[in-house]
Amino acid sequence: MEAIQEQGQMAPGQPETYLDHPLFRQAQQNAQKGEWQAGLDKMEKLMQAYPLEADLRALRQEMQLRARIDQDERRDIAQARKQRVRDLLMRMIIVAGLAVLALAVVRSYSAIFQEQIAVTRAKLEYQVREVEMAVKFRDAQDFLNAGRADTALALITEVAALDPNYPGLAELKAQAQRLQTLDVWYAEAMSLIEQGDTPKALAVLREIEREEPYYRDVKLQISNLESLTQLSAILAQADSAYEAGDWETAIAAYEELYLYHPDYQSVYVEERLFASYVKAAEARLRASDSLEAILAAEEYYRKSLALRPQDAETKAQQAQVRAMVEERLFLGYIQAAQAALAAEPDSLQALRLADQYFTEALKLRPNDAEIGLQRELAHRFIEAQEYFNQGNWTAVIDTLEFVYRQDKGYARGTARQSLYEAYVARGDGAMAIGDFDGALSDYRRAAVIAEEDPSSKLRLYEVQLKVAEAMGVLGEYQNAVLLYASAISMVDLQARAQDHSAAMATALADAERYASQGDYKAAFRSYREAVSWGTETFEIVEYTVVSGDYLSSLAIKFGSTVSLIAEANNLDDPNLIITGQVLLIPILP
Known part of the structure; x- marks a missing residue:
């Protein structure tokens, strides 16, 4: 050489x-x-x-x-x-x-x-x-x-x-x-x-x-001329497509010559290929303002600049198209995320999809506070459900409190339901180990969450019973009795007891008598005995599990609670339900 x-x-x-x-x-x-x-x-x-x-x-x-x-x-x-x-x-x-x-x-x-x-x-x-x-x-x-x-x-x-x-x-x-x-x-x-x-x-x-x-x-001369004839045919095809405005066909033919036969009329082929890229990009933008068309135009401009990196006009056009691409991509991601959430706001699959869209949107505009918040809410909700499945109630509470503060009705109220269930479950765990003060604190927070959603009396009824029980264990019998009486009145349990359970009706009557006499300890015991039969007065709805269901979403859907559904179906692991399974869901009449 x-x-x-x-x-x-x-x-x-x-x-x-x-x-x-x-x-x-x-x-x-x-x-x-x-x-x-x-x-x-x-x-x-x-x-x-x-x-x-x-x-x-x-x-x-x-x-x-x-x-x-x-x-x-x-x-x-x-x-x-x-x-x-x-x-x-x-x-x-x-x-x-x-x-x-x-x-x-x-x-x-x-x-x-x-x-x-x-x-x-x-x-x-x-x-x-x-x-x-x-x-x-x-x-x-x-x-x-x-x-x-x-x-x-x-x-x-x-x-x-x-x-x-x-x-x-x-x-x-x-x-x-x-x-x-x-x-x-x-x-x-x-x-x-x-x-x-x-x-x-x-x-x-x-x-x-x-x-x-x-x-x-x-023989060599024939081989050379045959190759030249083939290249001439490709060039003729490219030129014909170019003149007809069929830019994609022209680009394919010019690219074949440019990439695989770089010495064949290189100046002419490069010039035509460059012009084809630019005209194809312009044609795409004129034909449609869809994201697909904008992305295709941006790719053509990128290829044209690869041929002539210093072409100022093409650089300016590419910059303009890139701005359009970014805007369309951003809006497209947001719209896709919103569409997913609008269809099934309590679906984990929809929330995961929305989280992905929000993440992609933030890559384009990392300083957009509103989108950042939406992505954070979706991400935390999904993360909380994973903690929920693991029984890590403290992690669920820490994660969902942020979501709840931002949007109390997030995921069609499922975030509130899951937060409520986490407080109740952690309170139950505290009661089981004798941490009655800790249990009472968690139950009271669950009660506040339940009160903020008056549409679910059953949830408020359940947590008031738990608060009353924790108070009674701590010796606050009078307050416990008052809560029992309030919860029973709210769901009209006494009237339904007459039709469903004589033992429950008797226990309720004893509790009221003891309370009127000022014997709150005895009244507490009678109320606790009475409400243990309370679930017998609820109505039962049969429901067949479909893909994407989980107990928190079913509880909010039917106005029930996770613990009541788990108890009614003898579920050892309330997080394990399968598609096609028939569940009995307790609800108020």
Whole structure:
């Protein structure tokens, strides 16, 4: 490669294939002229630049073989000529000797030998002519083998002038004329190539190949022209699509030429490809203002700038389109998130999808406070449900308190329901280990949450009973009794007790009597006994679980609670429900 560059025969950017390299064309010209050594020197330099090209190596070997054949033929011709010269000299010496002898004989015997001398001279002249014809015939053969048909024909004409019937002369003349015809055709093909008339040149070369498959480099020339014809067809297709405004088809064809045949009309192809990218982007934007169209236009501008990074106009257009892309993407993400939440605001799947959309929107506008909040709410709600499934009530409370403060009705009230259930569950755990103060604190917070949603009396009823029980355990019997009485009155439990449970009605009557007497401890015990039968007075709704259901969403849907649903269905793990499962859901009549 360095040797090639030192000679200045390579352009600064080396062609990808040796077929387009100037040295290769020069080597072809040397081969056509029979200048084998010059051609081999250039082939050696090409081999240094393209060491992995098997075809190039084969061409070099073929050229070496032809050079050796040519060299051997020339050596044979030279040796034959020397031999003919020696033979001629020998005959001339013989002739001279005979002449001298004849002269001596003439002088000695006078007229007796004159006739013999004439005969001998005639024989000698005949032999000289035969030698001359043989030499010219052999030279004609040598020139013909070397591909020099014109020189061979000239010698054949000279032989024919001496002896038209010379053995093998007619066949040799036919061969020379055939080769001369091929030479004319080949020259015509080369001229057509220079004129750019590839189809006619290819037709002539194929005719030569049919006549003589191994004539010069005809196979290589045909291969080159076939490749050129194919590229021309692709370019014609691209140009036709370009003129018709079919930019995508034009781009596909121009890209094939630009990427896989970079040396084929590179300037023209690059110019057309650049223009096609820009026009395709403009066409997309005119046709539609959808996000898909804007993204496609932005991609076309990106590709056009890859061809011409410094094109200021295209840069400005791309910047404008990128702004449009960002705006459309942002709005698209927000709309998609809102649509998901509007369809199923309490669905975990919808919330996860919304969380993803909000996250993508924040990547575009990281400082948008409102979207950041919406994403945070969705993320925390999903995270809280995972904690809920794990029974990590403290983590649920810490996570959902933030959501509840921002939006009390988030996820169609499911966030409130889950927060309520977490406080109740943590309170139940505290009661179980004797932490009655902690339990009372959690129950009271659950009661506040329940009171803020008056639509669910059953939830408020449940938590008031739990607060009352915790107070009673702590010795606050009077307050506990008041809460029991309030909860029972709220759901009209006493009236329904008359129809469903005599034992519950009796316990309620005892509790009221004890309370009227001021015996709040006894009243507390009676109320606690009475409410233990309270669930028997609830109505039961059957519900078949579908994909995406979870107990908190079902509790808010039916106005029940997770603990009541779990108790009614004997669920050891209230978080484990499966699609198709039939649940009994307690509700107030």
